Amino acid sequence: MTAWLECSVEVDQEAVESVAEVLARYGYNGGVVVEPSWTPGDEGPEFRYDPSRPSVLRTYLPLDAQSEEARQRIEQALWYLGHMRPVGPLQVRTLAEEDWANAWKEHYTVMHIGARTVIVPSWLEYEARPDDVVLRLDPGMAFGTGLHPTTRLCLSLLEQYVQPGMRTLDLGTGSGILAIAAAKLGARPVFALDNDPVAVQVAAENVAHNGVHKVVEVAEGSLGAGRRMGHWLSGDFGEEVPPQPAVPGEAPHTFALIVANLIARVLITLADDLAANLEPGGILISSGIINTREAEVTSALAAAGLHLRERHVEGEWVALVHQG
Numbered sequence: 001m002t003a004w005l006e007c008s009v010e011v012d013q014e015a016v017e018s019v020a021e022v023l024a025r026y027g028y029n030g031g032v033v034v035e036p037s038w039t040p041g042d043e044g045p046e047f048r049y050d051p052s053r054p055s056v057l058r059t060y061l062p063l064d065a066q067s068e069e070a071r072q073r074i075e076q077a078l079w080y081l082g083h084m085r086p087v088g089p090l091q092v093r094t095l096a097e098e099d100w101a102n103a104w105k106e107h108y109t110v111m112h113i114g115a116r117t118v119i120v121p122s123w124l125e126y127e128a129r130p131d132d133v134v135l136r137l138d139p140g141m142a143f144g145t146g147l148h149p150t151t152r153l154c155l156s157l158l159e160q161y162v163q164p165g166m167r168t169l170d171l172g173t174g175s176g177i178l179a180i181a182a183a184k185l186g187a188r189p190v191f192a193l194d195n196d197p198v199a200v201q202v203a204a205e206n207v208a209h210n211g212v213h214k215v216v217e218v219a220e221g222s223l224g225a226g227r228r229m230g231h232w233l234s235g236d237f238g239e240e241v242p243p244q245p246a247v248p249g250e251a252p253h254t255f256a257l258i259v260a261n262l263i264a265r266v267l268i269t270l271a272d273d274l275a276a277n278l279e280p281g282g283i284l285i286s287s288g289i290i291n292t293r294e295a296e297v298t299s300a301l302a303a304a305g306l307h308l309r310e311r312h313v314e315g316e317w318v319a320l321v322h323q324g
């Protein structure tokens with residue numbers, strides 16, 4: 001029976017990418033698990049991802065004649081990187097085959113969501129069934145691969161609502177997961193916007209990796225009042241930033257479908273803009289709503305002239321479907 005070495009290290013956000021590269025060089029099948037640090041926020045537990053706190057990165061190597069050398073090389077590479085960025089000490093422990101299989105599975109494996117959506121990490125093989133909508137995504141820094149219940153709710157609703165050729169906006173795209181899913185379900189064109197430049201970069205990579213770059217346009221930006229907001233984790237609306245074009249392309253920017261996995265506070269502020277950018281009869285899927293603020297979101301969207309079609313709940317999170 002094979003035994004495994006689990007190598008893990010705590011790193012500062014800025015070092016995640018370079019340390020992940022080092023671990024991927026030696027880890028089994030190039031697989032690296034990134035556990036971001038979720039902290040309790042004012043919109044509920046485990047929602048806020050705090051970039052000022054370290055993430056934990058892990059990889060696994062088969063315990064054999066080469067593993068000691070690999071471990072030393074990882075340590076050496078981390079030591080070099082540690083001169084430039086805060087990188088914690090390498091923690092190593094031996095796992096029996098059985099424990100390894102569970103440790104790996106616990107962190108990241110093929111995930112089935114809704115009736116057809118399957119999320120597959122890039123280092124795993126997966127034989128797709130005819131109806132599967134396969135998304136190739138790795139755990140990364142931007143929100144959207146954990147998976148958070150708010151993302152799962154949106155994926156199931158996209159399966160239900162996307163019709164081929166629907167002009168779609170994914171507002172607050174994060175890793176791009178919802179835009180990619182919409183495109184694979186037949187939506188087009190799809191615009192993926194985020195006001196966080198790191199998310200925009202990650203989303204663009206994921207879009208390309210999933211082969212939907214001709215359908216999905218990723219850009220940094222927001223919609224209406226959202227263009228004047230600072231970063232969503234800043235706790236306030238930040239400084240005024242000059243308006244940028246919401247969506248590249250011709251005006252008017254109306255959509256048959258908008259999916260917005262934001263937070264209650266942002267959805268309330270953007271209610272009028274969301275409604276104004278929806279074509280008559282168009283569908284808005286809004287998510288990221290902590291149950292204690294659901295009533296405020298529904299009244300803001302009703303005041304904007306949208307009609308509630310359905311609501312779904314997972315734990316303390318609510319997703320709503322409205323029609324224009």
Ligand SMILES: C[S@@+](CC[C@H](N)C(=O)[O-])C[C@H]1O[C@@H](n2cnc3c(N)ncnc32)[C@H](O)[C@@H]1O
Nearest residue numbers: 143144151172173174194195196222226232261
């Ligand atoms: C909860 S995450 C959702 C990510 C992804 N769509 C998912 O479902 O997993 C919210 C995303 O919205 C972005 N965001 C927050 N406020 C925004 C705003 N006003 N305009 C555009 N994007 C915003 C954040 O940067 C973050 O990537």
